[in-house]
Amino acid sequence: MEDMPENMYYTESHEWVKLDDGIATIGITDHAQGQLGDVVYVELPELGDGFVAGDPCAVVESVKAASDIYCPIGGEVVEVNEQLATAPETINDDAYGEGWLFRLKPEDASEVDGLMSPENYIAVNSSD
Amino acid sequence: MTMQTPLYQAHIDAGARMVDFGGWQLPINYGSQIDEHNAVRTDAGMFDVSHMTVVEIQGPDARKYLAKLLANDVAKLQQAGKAMYSCMLNAEGGIIDDLITYYLNEEHFRVVVNAATHDKDMAWLEQQTSGYDVCVNERRDLVMLAVQGPQARQKVAAVLSAEKSEQVLALKIFQAAQIANMFIARTGYTGEDGFEIMLPPDAAPSFWEQLYDQGVQPCGLGARDTLRLEAGMNLYGQDMDETTSPLESGLGWTVAIKDDRDFIGRSALLVQRQAGLQKKLVGLVLEAKGVLRPQQKLLDADGKQVGVTTSGSFSPSLQKAIAMARIDITIEGNCLVDIRGRQLPVRIVKLPFVRNGKVGDGILS
Numbered sequence: 001m002e003d004m005p006e007n008m009y010y011t012e013s014h015e016w017v018k019l020d021d022g023i024a025t026i027g028i029t030d031h032a033q034g035q036l037g038d039v040v041y042v043e044l045p046e047l048g049d050g051f052v053a054g055d056p057c058a059v060v061e062s063v064k065a066a067s068d069i070y071c072p073i074g075g076e077v078v079e080v081n082e083q084l085a086t087a088p089e090t091i092n093d094d095a096y097g098e099g100w101l102f103r104l105k106p107e108d109a110s111e112v113d114g115l116m117s118p119e120n121y122i123a124v125n126s127s128d
Numbered sequence: 129m130t131m132q133t134p135l136y137q138a139h140i141d142a143g144a145r146m147v148d149f150g151g152w153q154l155p156i157n158y159g160s161q162i163d164e165h166n167a168v169r170t171d172a173g174m175f176d177v178s179h180m181t182v183v184e185i186q187g188p189d190a191r192k193y194l195a196k197l198l199a200n201d202v203a204k205l206q207q208a209g210k211a212m213y214s215c216m217l218n219a220e221g222g223i224i225d226d227l228i229t230y231y232l233n234e235e236h237f238r239v240v241v242n243a244a245t246h247d248k249d250m251a252w253l254e255q256q257t258s259g260y261d262v263c264v265n266e267r268r269d270l271v272m273l274a275v276q277g278p279q280a281r282q283k284v285a286a287v288l289s290a291e292k293s294e295q296v297l298a299l300k301i302f303q304a305a306q307i308a309n310m311f312i313a314r315t316g317y318t319g320e321d322g323f324e325i326m327l328p329p330d331a332a333p334s335f336w337e338q339l340y341d342q343g344v345q346p347c348g349l350g351a352r353d354t355l356r357l358e359a360g361m362n363l364y365g366q367d368m369d370e371t372t373s374p375l376e377s378g379l380g381w382t383v384a385i386k387d388d389r390d391f392i393g394r395s396a397l398l399v400q401r402q403a404g405l406q407k408k409l410v411g412l413v414l415e416a417k418g419v420l421r422p423q424q425k426l427l428d429a430d431g432k433q434v435g436v437t438t439s440g441s442f443s444p445s446l447q448k449a450i451a452m453a454r455i456d457i458t459i460e461g462n463c464l465v466d467i468r469g470r471q472l473p474v475r476i477v478k479l480p481f482v483r484n485g486k487v488g489d490g491i492l493s
Contacts, residue, residue: 034145037350038162040442041419041449043468059468061419063161063442064350085417092160 001031001122005096009072009115012124016096017072017112024073024112025103028060030095031125036062039091044080044102051075051104053111058101060091073111075104133178134271134329138336142346150244152179154349161350165444168318168355169485172277173347174339179243182270182326183253186236187262194229194237196391197256199374201384205231209304211315214382215374216252217393221400222370223377225249226362228315230304238311240272242364256392270311271332273325275344276355278485280322284312287338296323317352319359319483354441357450360411360479366422367409367438367452373400376454378409378479408457411479412437413491414449414465416472425466426455426474434459445482446491452479 008016014032018025033039043059051057051071058069080102083090091099116124130153139146144155154176157164167173185194194202200214210231215223225245230238241249253264275284285293288307295307301321304313311326327335340346353363360378362368368377375383375397385397414420420440428434435455443450455463455476464471481491 037145037157038160041417043418061442063354063444064156066419066421 001125004029004118004121006118008096008118009112010118010121011070011072011115013070015069015072017115019106019109019112022105022109023078023103024075024106024109025100026069026072027100028067028069028091028095029121031121032067033092033095033099036060036064036067037092038063039088042084042088042091042101044084045077047077047080049077051077052107053114060101069101071104072115073104073109074107076107077102077104079103131179133176134332135176135178135273135336138333139176139346142340144346144348147349149349150179150242150246152243154179155346157348157350158346161348161354162444164345164347164351165354167345168277168320168347168351169445169482170278171345172275172280172283172322172343173345173351174336175274175276175347175352177272177274177324178270180272181241181243181246181249182267182272183239183241183250184236184265184267185239185253185262186265187260188235189260189262190235190237193257193260193262195389196260197253198229199383199385199391199393199397201387201389202229202231202237203389204384205229205237207231207303208233209299209313211302211304211313215368215379217374217391217397218370219392219396220370221373221375221393221396223364223368223372223374224252224370226364226368226379228313230313232306244365269329270326271329273327273332273336274316274318274322275325275339276316276318276320276322278321280320280344281314283339283342283344284323284325286342287335299323317359317361318355319361319480320355320485353439354444357439357441357452358443358445358480358482360452360481360483362409362452363439367454372407372454373397375400375405376407376409405457407435407454409438409452409454409479411477411481411491412440412451412453412465412474413446413477413481413493414451414472414474415462418449418467418472420449420451420465420467420474422451424451426453427464427466427471428459429464434463437465443481446487450481
């Protein structure tokens with residue numbers, strides 16, 4: 001967990017958010033993909049779907065288990081990672097990069113202030 | 129408190145992710161569980177199954193006792209080392225557990241039951257000794273290692289002396305032998321050839337190490353589950369339990385009911401058979417994207433529930449979602465599965481999905 005990107009915000013339910021030019025990219029943490037194991041299927045939202053923070057918005061399924069993904073901040077989906085349909089294992093290989101799930105236009109980008117820093121996320125999850 | 133097997137440190141050294149399973153700390157996977165699965169289908173993998181319960185059944189009435197206890201007929205075991213798969217049933221014909229019985233000699237049989245059912249199994253085994261001159265003793269001094277895959281037998285033989293390896297390679301399917309300090313059985317839970325080996329704890333870590341050096345892949349519970357599912361082998365507590373009979377669980381072949389041997393559950397099974405079976409256990413292949421999981425509802429074209437999945441996962445060999453399911457006996461062909469409110473098509477197939485590295489007929493349509 002030491003190598004968590006500093007420019008992202010994290011949730012207790014193991015999602016990350018990164019803000020670039022007013023667009024939020026959302027994924028799951030490397031710690032989460034490790035816990036899940038081999039990812040074999042991802043159910044992504046539709047373009048235009050609207051969520052408020054905490055809504056279930058996607059499902060990541062590994063061989064072991066199905067895991068609900070909760071939207072870290074509210075907004076409207078503007079892009080989904082199409083690559084995951086054919087290569088879901090990208091999440092295992094590159095959770096913070098190529099393995100992103102979807103992008104949204106935030107309703108209120110300041111919602112990220114309620115999320116965790118890498119240090120806080122590590123502190124919460126260090127017992128696992 | 130969770131228990132550790134004598135191979136605990138070997139698992140940690142091999143990078144295992146450990147989980148609590150039936151009170152035991154066991155590896156769920158070491159790296160990719162799909163890689164572990166594929167190693168067993170194409171080469172060789174090894175599993176620490178020391179959590180399983182080994183019980184010695186000893187005494188002059190050992191055979192008579194097992195004839196009463198088991199739904200399969202212990203009379204089939206006449207040759208030293210021969211193994212038999214069976215269920216033990218309650219009076220209602222429900223499955224208390226499934227187990228393997230080894231014949232050692234006329235006053236000594238060895239059974240291996242599940243870890244998750246340890247307490248109730250031991251109580252049941254003990255309770256049924258009443259009226260029989262027989263002793264039931266659990267062995268807590270054995271490590272059990274499953275080495276499975278098309279190359280498993282050769283790789284085990286390679287770490288043994290010439291004399292021992294000759295004995296080991298001569299074992300027939302479902303046959304075991306005590307070879308020096310190891311009890312080696314040609315059995316398993318993956319659908320591949322291989323051995324299940326019981327050995328003393330102090331010998332286990334070096335044996336593990338030698339197999340590792342032969343290129344035998346350490347495999348966790350994750351791969352064990354997808355392998356047994358592809359092989360169409362039931363998991364106790366998921367695909368069968370005390371509310372289901374072997375006849376409704378795809379295990380009619382393990383019930384020896386033709387002669388008049390009076391085993392526990394026999395009369396209930398006869399009643400069930402006369403009344404006509406209502407349910408059957410089948411295989412399912414998902415004909416859409418997604419993953420099948422246990423306890424998903426199965427529906428007919430009118431939306432009426434016709435069954436439920438009992439086990440489900442992603443099949444690394446088929447690259448599709450597969451499941452075992454208990455459905456109404458009349459249902460054939462196709463039905464629908466409800467996954468998070470969406471209804472997706474599934475095809476009913478004959479088990480197993482995969483055996484000995486080969487996909488079964490009709491599985492991929």
